[in-house]
Amino acid sequence: MEKSILRLTLNGRERADAVDGNVLLIDYIREIAGLTGTKMGCDGGECGACTVLVDGEPRLACISLAASAEGHDVETIESLAEGTRLSALQKSFHQKLGSQCGFCTPGMIMASEGLLRKNPDPSVEEIRTGLSGNICRCTGYVKIIESVQDAAERKAEGDAA
Amino acid sequence: MSNQHMGKAVPHDSAAKHVTGQAIYIDDIVLPAGHLHGYVSMSPKAHAQITSMDLSAVRTSPGVAAVISATDVPGAIDIGPVLPGDPVLADGWVEYAGQALFAVAAGTESEARAAAKRADITYDDLDAILDIETARAQGSYIVEPYAITVGDAQAALAKSANQLSGKLAIGGQDHFYLEGQVAVAMPGEDGDMLIYSSTQHPSELQHLVAKVLGKSSKDVTVEVRRMGGAFGGKETQAAPVACQAALLATATGRVVKVRLDRDDDMMATGKRHPFHVNWRVGFDADGVLDAAAFDYLADCGYSPDLSLAILDRALFHADNGYFLKNALIRGFACKTNKVSMTAFRGFGGPQGMLGIEAVIDDIARHLGIDRLDVTKRNLYGRDGTRDATPYGQRVEDNILPELIDQLEASSDYRQRRTEITAFNASHSHLKRGLALTPLKFGISFTATFLNQAGALVHVYNDGSIQLNHGGTEMGQGLNTKVAQVVADEFGVPLDAIKITATHTGKVPNTSATAASSGTDLNGMAARDAAQTIKARLAAFAAEQLGADGENLSYADGNVLIGEKTLTFAGFVRQAYMHRISLSASGFYATPKITYDPATRQGRPFFYYAYGAAVSEVVVDALTGEHRVLRADILHDAGRSLNPALDLGQIEGGYIQGLGWLTTEELWWDGEGNLKTHAPSTYKIPAAGDLPADFRVAFFQGENREDNIGRSKAVGEPPLMLASSAFFAIRDAVASVAGNRLNPSLDTPATPEKVLMAIEDIKQRRDTEQ
Numbered sequence: 001m002e003k004s005i006l007r008l009t010l011n012g013r014e015r016a017d018a019v020d021g022n023v024l025l026i027d028y029i030r031e032i033a034g035l036t037g038t039k040m041g042c043d044g045g046e047c048g049a050c051t052v053l054v055d056g057e058p059r060l061a062c063i064s065l066a067a068s069a070e071g072h073d074v075e076t077i078e079s080l081a082e083g084t085r086l087s088a089l090q091k092s093f094h095q096k097l098g099s100q101c102g103f104c105t106p107g108m109i110m111a112s113e114g115l116l117r118k119n120p121d122p123s124v125e126e127i128r129t130g131l132s133g134n135i136c137r138c139t140g141y142v143k144i145i146e147s148v149q150d151a152a153e154r155k156a157e158g159d160a161a
Numbered sequence: 162m163s164n165q166h167m168g169k170a171v172p173h174d175s176a177a178k179h180v181t182g183q184a185i186y187i188d189d190i191v192l193p194a195g196h197l198h199g200y201v202s203m204s205p206k207a208h209a210q211i212t213s214m215d216l217s218a219v220r221t222s223p224g225v226a227a228v229i230s231a232t233d234v235p236g237a238i239d240i241g242p243v244l245p246g247d248p249v250l251a252d253g254w255v256e257y258a259g260q261a262l263f264a265v266a267a268g269t270e271s272e273a274r275a276a277a278k279r280a281d282i283t284y285d286d287l288d289a290i291l292d293i294e295t296a297r298a299q300g301s302y303i304v305e306p307y308a309i310t311v312g313d314a315q316a317a318l319a320k321s322a323n324q325l326s327g328k329l330a331i332g333g334q335d336h337f338y339l340e341g342q343v344a345v346a347m348p349g350e351d352g353d354m355l356i357y358s359s360t361q362h363p364s365e366l367q368h369l370v371a372k373v374l375g376k377s378s379k380d381v382t383v384e385v386r387r388m389g390g391a392f393g394g395k396e397t398q399a400a401p402v403a404c405q406a407a408l409l410a411t412a413t414g415r416v417v418k419v420r421l422d423r424d425d426d427m428m429a430t431g432k433r434h435p436f437h438v439n440w441r442v443g444f445d446a447d448g449v450l451d452a453a454a455f456d457y458l459a460d461c462g463y464s465p466d467l468s469l470a471i472l473d474r475a476l477f478h479a480d481n482g483y484f485l486k487n488a489l490i491r492g493f494a495c496k497t498n499k500v501s502m503t504a505f506r507g508f509g510g511p512q513g514m515l516g517i518e519a520v521i522d523d524i525a526r527h528l529g530i531d532r533l534d535v536t537k538r539n540l541y542g543r544d545g546t547r548d549a550t551p552y553g554q555r556v557e558d559n560i561l562p563e564l565i566d567q568l569e570a571s572s573d574y575r576q577r578r579t580e581i582t583a584f585n586a587s588h589s590h591l592k593r594g595l596a597l598t599p600l601k602f603g604i605s606f607t608a609t610f611l612n613q614a615g616a617l618v619h620v621y622n623d624g625s626i627q628l629n630h631g632g633t634e635m636g637q638g639l640n641t642k643v644a645q646v647v648a649d650e651f652g653v654p655l656d657a658i659k660i661t662a663t664h665t666g667k668v669p670n671t672s673a674t675a676a677s678s679g680t681d682l683n684g685m686a687a688r689d690a691a692q693t694i695k696a697r698l699a700a701f702a703a704e705q706l707g708a709d710g711e712n713l714s715y716a717d718g719n720v721l722i723g724e725k726t727l728t729f730a731g732f733v734r735q736a737y738m739h740r741i742s743l744s745a746s747g748f749y750a751t752p753k754i755t756y757d758p759a760t761r762q763g764r765p766f767f768y769y770a771y772g773a774a775v776s777e778v779v780v781d782a783l784t785g786e787h788r789v790l791r792a793d794i795l796h797d798a799g800r801s802l803n804p805a806l807d808l809g810q811i812e813g814g815y816i817q818g819l820g821w822l823t824t825e826e827l828w829w830d831g832e833g834n835l836k837t838h839a840p841s842t843y844k845i846p847a848a849g850d851l852p853a854d855f856r857v858a859f860f861q862g863e864n865r866e867d868n869i870g871r872s873k874a875v876g877e878p879p880l881m882l883a884s885s886a887f888f889a890i891r892d893a894v895a896s897v898a899g900n901r902l903n904p905s906l907d908t909p910a911t912p913e914k915v916l917m918a919i920e921d922i923k924q925r926r927d928t929e930q
Contacts (some may be wrong), residue, residue: 036188042839044423047339077181090180094180095172100173100390100637100638101340101391102173102175102184103636104339106179131848132849136848137337137813139809140851142812143808145851
């Protein structure tokens, strides 16, 4: 497999890496960039654990080629906090117990981030729809939905991020 | 001891790491240069003799460092956790499609996978048993059938005024822990092995790795910081990949990671047992049971694994919350050529309960009495009568009558029943259904010896504390709860305590974190360790500080010694200077439990956890589609140690149960291949499947037994609350034919099955007329 130079913006930083053409975006993020917050859940684009944002839109990193992100802006869970300061969604998922085992959480938060950027004040129904591609096996979703609502309120009140 | 943390809604100790992506799972561990990736090749055959296995082309494939098959295993090949039957790699024949054949280690996962495809293996096919009925007809069992009996069911049945019989097929369930099976094996000196595994049972895994390597437990160390979900699926099922990784690491002398791809994980690893339940019951005109005969047939798959304990628990829960004066409860552990079915939240209990709930449902419709009334009339007594279970334990803590009354009122059950009847009368194809189901779940491992736990607590001379216990964290918040216990013992804030990874070198000979018992056992063991240290501190204070040891009190980061207040850190520093040991192990063995497997009588459970739920559904009679409109839950967590975590268990349990009973369908083809091996074909509930109106409350009360903080275990029981949704669907289906006939509806009640049940009941109605 021929390597070529992949140029993109990852969490606000420009990168250029020699990458095989068949490398998946998730493997690029986890293994080449060393950011392991993005999780591999189902290996097939069906559980949402690998959700990242590409140009602000949720994208499943486990079924996207890294090359498809050429010239684009990729954001992962590691981009949300500023130092130790959690983003609104992170605070809400923390305090509202939106995570149990935590494995779906990075993808769930990135999907929620994509949703709130488009729709800062989603209804419960819109949250359910927005997160319908993300499986959580622990929480039963109640506290995840509450976390997203809580984050929307925080943002409306001017909380950072 | 203070009470500043126990009972409080403290967030999960790892939550800040979960939300930032900093929580480290096995696949996130940075491995040393030169590490290898293992791949396990799986059998395409359900039952066959392996006539030849040529792996030479695999060995010469690019990047390959080692290829191993059963003949390369230095120690034992069998890794059956209780009884033999599970080869780590196929040893001459295969007994299910998905069984491990051989393992490859290569520089990358794709190299290992590509290499494995070059294997040349030939088989002689053997007859495969792929369903419960065939297994029963051929007498294919893991153990001989057995029974729990009380009274004389046959005689009582013959005398009963009313008799009914029926059957229910109950589907299995894939765990779909978000983090699949994964292990890293790191070889050390002397052939020692360090294993990082996503396992609920580090001690057993340590033992099994040692066994396949031909070593002993002292040579193997297992560490697990956290799992990305488990639900029983990592009790025994974590061991094969860990053993395979250890074998490859031994063969190469290099670090090896084995991580199953999701499809492989679903095909290769065990699931919740499918069951068939057949029953014949006798009852009076009020619906009160005189006699019940149940046959529980479990599809165990190809090997024993934990099936016998699981079938035991199913039989122990054939009564659910109901008094059975005369009962014959038979269990059949059917051996089939499928993956070996294993532990899954509830461990057979849910299947046990579902049988008698179907009985209650049928009796109610047969007599034209509301299901709730039949439920209430059959409950165990509260005054020392009607309180003996079929296995001889007395139900001393029955709170179901009160709990159900409260839920009946808070959910407006009767009024909604009236409204639903009216709705159904005025709607031709949308039909609503309503059901209340109770649960009573026995807490303790039924194998009595497993009810033990250890802990290790270190107090450092700066006043900080490291807490280790034998339990494992899978998202349930066990570490948080145990830290709450220890923080209250020492009167220190939670952040004074570091919760460390579970490690077989720190606490040995542990039981699996299973049977909902994690907090009960490990909380007590950790408290015991803390109290040992406190006893030494009290003696020190009496001797050196002139204090009355009895009057030491710990709160707010301080120790009150007589009139004097010292900071906790200052106090332990003084103790250290006086050469007092500040480290202790703790131990706990659950009291009161005894059970005789020979007579199948005794007290297997320390106590029972209770709960009840009301679900309301709407079914589209033209398509079979359905959804839960509202669910009301009242659950008994005793005096909850952490209501926020417990609420999460209840909500999550209901939804997981809803998936099991209504959408998650395991479908094997005629050759024994599981075809629903990814979420694309295996429908796991998503956010949109949540009841539109979901109301969860705790029953107010405390554990009568001296359990940790008078709390009750809450891991498994809530799953069974979802049976209310299944029986609500059944109610809706029955309404199509005037609520008189009992629907033929198995689980999972997928739209397809619901539609077939509707067509069937319509036909029966029309034939009657």
